[in-house]
Every structure is written in structure tokens, then in C-alpha cells.
Amino acid sequence: xxxxxxxxxxxxxxxxxxxxxxxxxxxxxxxxxxxxxxxxxxxxxxxxxxxxxxxxxxxxxxxxxxxxxxxxxxxxxxxxxxxxxxxxxxxxxxxxxxxxxxxxxxxxxxxxxxxxxxxxxxxxxxxxxxxxxxxxxxxxxxxxxxxxxxxxxxxxxxxxxxxxxxxxxxxxx
Numbered sequence: 824x825x826x827x828x829x830x831x832x833x834x835x836x837x838x839x840x841x842x843x844x845x846x847x848x849x850x851x852x853x854x855x856x857x858x859x860x861x862x863x864x865x866x867x868x869x870x871x872x873x874x875x876x877x878x879x880x881x882x883x884x885x886x887x888x889x890x891x892x893x894x895x896x897x898x899x900x901x902x903x904x905x906x907x908x909x910x911x912x913x914x915x916x917x918x919x920x921x922x923x924x925x926x927x928x929x930x931x932x933x934x935x936x937x938x939x940x941x942x943x944x945x946x947x948x949x950x951x952x953x954x955x956x957x958x959x960x961x962x963x964x965x966x967x968x969x970x971x972x973x974x975x976x977x978x979x980x981x982x983x984x985x986x987x988x989x990x991x992x993x994x995x996x
Contacts, residue, residue, distance in 0.1 A: 828849060828992070832854055866991070909977075
């Protein structure tokens with residue numbers, strides 16, 4: 824018998840995962856998880872925390888760093904393998920993130936250049952630009968080294984399948 828997948832009840836925009844699980848005949852249930860978004864009912868030692876984009880990762884690592892760090896510490900303290908799955912097929916490893924072009928940073932650079940030309944001065948700009956791909960890579964590597972966080976990437980349409988593989992759930996190709 825295949826295990827039941829627990830999906831965090833706070834997980835949003837997960838219909839593509841739910842449809843894939845149901846298409847495979849897998850059982851799932853919603854419940855609040857202390858760490859991550861997906862795990863197995865019969866083995867909670869591995870948890871997948873799904874991120875919809877690099878922008879969501881940036882938000883977690885920069886703007887919600889303390890909350891994300893506490894979640895990583897909680898997983899580590901309880902011997903939970905935390906895998907952050909990012910729905911972005913452009914990357915294969917954390918090293919690839921160095922080449923991520925943060926759209927917020929690009930917008931900041933454009934506005935900063937216009938300000939230097941005396942244009943668009945009515946638009947406020949922060950003193951420091953948003954995080955770069957290289958800075959993001961370094962933070963992700965630090966979280967990996969300190970807390971054992973694993974970073975994985977996949978295409979949006981492969982999310983359900985990838986979650987199951989990480990959780991060790993047998994699926995048919």
C-alpha cells in the first residue's frame with residue numbers, strides 16, 4: 824500500500840500538485856505541518872518545502888529570514904531532512920543561482936540610472952539594491968551548511984512527481 828501524503832493546510836496554489844497526486848491514485852490529506860509543505864504520514868523524517876519561484880525564495884531568505892531560519896532550526900533539532908523544492912527549471916544546483924537575475928534588482932538599476940540623469944525623481948528608491956543572484960547563492964549555501972537544508976529545482980509541471988521522489992513514494996513514470 825502506498826503512503827498517504829500530508830499537505831500543509833496553509834499551502835496555497837497547489838492544485839497542480841493535488842491533481843498530479845490524484846492522477847497517480849495517491850491518497851493525500853491536509854493538515855498543519857510544523858515544518859515544510861509536504862511529508863508522508865508514515866514517515867515524517869523528510870519534508871518538502873515548495874517554493875513557487877526564486878522570488879518567493881528571496882522573500883523567505885531576505886525579508887522573512889528569521890522565520891525561515893527558525894523553521895530550518897526546528898527541522899534540524901528534530902532530525903528532519905528539509906528539502907526546499909523551487910519551481911524553476913532554469914536551475915539545477917545552488918551554484919546556478921549565481922546567474923539568477925532578480926527582476927526587482929533590474930528595476931532598481933533602471934530607476935537608479937534615471938535618477939542619475941535627473942529623471943523620475945518623484946519615484947522613491949531604496950538606498951541599496953535588492954539582492955543579486957550571487958548574494959542569493961551565498962545565503963542558500965550558508966543555510967545548507969548551517970542547517971542541512973537541501974535545495975532542489977524542478978519544472979512546475981513536475982512538482983508532484985518530484986515531491987514524491989524526494990519523499991520516497993513509488994510512482995509510475
